[in-house]
Amino acid sequence: MNGDQNRKIEFEELGLMEYMKAFDYQQSLMDHVIAQKLHNRDRQDGLFTPTSNYFLFVEHPHVYTLGKSGDNANMLIDEEKLKKIEASFVQTNRGGDITYHGFGQIVGYPILDLDNFKSDIHLYMRNLEEVIIRVIAKYGLKGERSAGETGVWLDVGKPYARKICAMGVKTSKWVTMHGFAINVTTDLRYFEYIIPCGIKDKAVTSLSRELEKNFTIEETQQLKTEILHHFSDVFQAEFVPKQQIKAATESI
Secondary structure (H helix, E strand, O other), rough: OOOOOOEEEEEEEEEEEOHHHHHHHHHHHHHHHHHHHHHHHOOOOOOOOOOOOOOEEEOOOOEEEEEOOOOHEEOOHHHHHHHHHOEEEEEEOOOOOOOOOOOEEEEEEEEHHHHHOOOOHHHHHHHHHHHHHHHHOOOOOOOEEEEOOEEEOOOOOOOOEEEEEEEEEEEEEEEEEEEEEOOOOHHHHHHHHOOOHHOHHHHHHOOHHHOOOOOOOOHEEEEHHHHHHHHHHHOOEEEEEOOOHHHHHHHO
């Protein structure tokens, strides 16, 4: 591990943002953390700069993203149909297959140096799932893990098992990007145009559908607060206001 563990996470709310713009921003933060790690490795004086951690909330316009191990055959519509439903298609560098992002979805992107926590990608994914399981429990829903199928599910092992939160990440030098997407008031019809995560014969759901209620802006914000609370608890971390990346870079 490089230097002392930094369990502080700089949090930022990005609002509505195109997928690739958010991707580029994530990548810049990841590159910054990796640069910090390499700088620490190359220092000759034995002193180390604590590496940074970030957490982004964002909402994307309609977009389908295909992971690096994904199968294009799981995209069930052509470019013409994509235009009709005002959606785009992006091949990205996270793990996993195809998923949908859109309005009414809370997307969380943790850019963490896992050396600050635990250098174990399997544990990291299980901890992400644990955060969402705890969050939806507050709403009376029993979230579960499904063996070999990353994410958070309801009624695992039953014919009507359904996914409420998808996950996919990328790591480099133990630094993460990408993350999770929980369906809140998501228009679930958009999932009909793909085989979500490459998993056939399993449904997708949302908090709104399960609870048979809509979510106001205030209720959605409270949901985000719950996510941050349980994230800090599971990861034993502290959220702090986001600093400017330029200022942070100059501290290297």
